[in-house]
Amino acid sequence: MKNTNQLFQNGTGAIVVPGLFDGTLSIKELLSHGDTGIGSGDGLDGELIIVDGKPYKIAGDGNVTIVSDDFTVPFGNAHFADFKDFEVKDNLSIDELNDAIFNKEKLQNTQFAIKLHGTFQSVKVRSVYKQSKPYPNLIKTAESEHIFNGEKVTGTIIGYYNPSPFSQIAVYGFHMHFIADDLSIGGHLSDFRNFNGEFGIQKFNQFILQLPTDNKEFLEHDFSKDDIEGAINQTER
Ligand SMILES: [Zn+2]
Numbered sequence: 001m002k003n004t005n006q007l008f009q010n011g012t013g014a015i016v017v018p019g020l021f022d023g024t025l026s027i028k029e030l031l032s033h034g035d036t037g038i039g040s041g042d043g044l045d046g047e048l049i050i051v052d053g054k055p056y057k058i059a060g061d062g063n064v065t066i067v068s069d070d071f072t073v074p075f076g077n078a079h080f081a082d083f084k085d086f087e088v089k090d091n092l093s094i095d096e097l098n099d100a101i102f103n104k105e106k107l108q109n110t111q112f113a114i115k116l117h118g119t120f121q122s123v124k125v126r127s128v129y130k131q132s133k134p135y136p137n138l139i140k141t142a143e144s145e146h147i148f149n150g151e152k153v154t155g156t157i158i159g160y161y162n163p164s165p166f167s168q169i170a171v172y173g174f175h176m177h178f179i180a181d182d183l184s185i186g187g188h189l190s191d192f193r194n195f196n197g198e199f200g201i202q203k204f205n206q207f208i209l210q211l212p213t214d215n216k217e218f219l220e221h222d223f224s225k226d227d228i229e230g231a232i233n234q235t236e237r
Helices: 027-031 094-102 138-142 216-220 228-235
Strands: 006-010 036-040 047-051 054-058 064-066 075-079 111-127 146-162 173-180 186-204 206-210
Touching (some): 027 054, 036 173, 047 173
16 A cells, blocks of 8 residues: 655755765665655766656756666655645746645645646756766755756646755755656756646655665765755755
């Protein structure tokens, strides 16, 4: 029986801030925790989005591929989809997302997933090239990210909302990835305008966090010296 109340996560936001980019969980294992999700690859190799059990990687150059079972992730979320229809107004833009959700329901202290599928007048997404060791930190890596703009594109957003107490474990607020139906564009989502389509929400009351306890760099790193929230805010919005 699949538990649809549960969100799984491998790694933390904090782990990638100082450049601990080793992939520590295989896609095969991540998919055992859900058919829907987002993440990044070993060495911060692109942006991942899992839709209907298919794990897509958007590489630094924007190229989209389905990754193999042994592809590994330093950070990834997955859950089993059971989205409930959520009514939003037509022509929804990213600035209206908070109000559209939180004015209707008191969800700001909870974890939940959103899924949007439909047509967007515009989307702005980004991705990064795989880094090599010694890894730069997250802020340095983000300086070389590539931004892609799409217009009149049909596709899917998978996103997770984390409340403020999760601000070092995950991204506080919404963390959203996008993939076009025709795979022409995708990545970490930073903007969208005038969405029309289906909007679903899935609430969780359980969170499973897996830490890479066999990864030497993780075990030896001193996180107390990192500006974790500052770096996540600067790079993941
Ligand atoms: Zn992302």
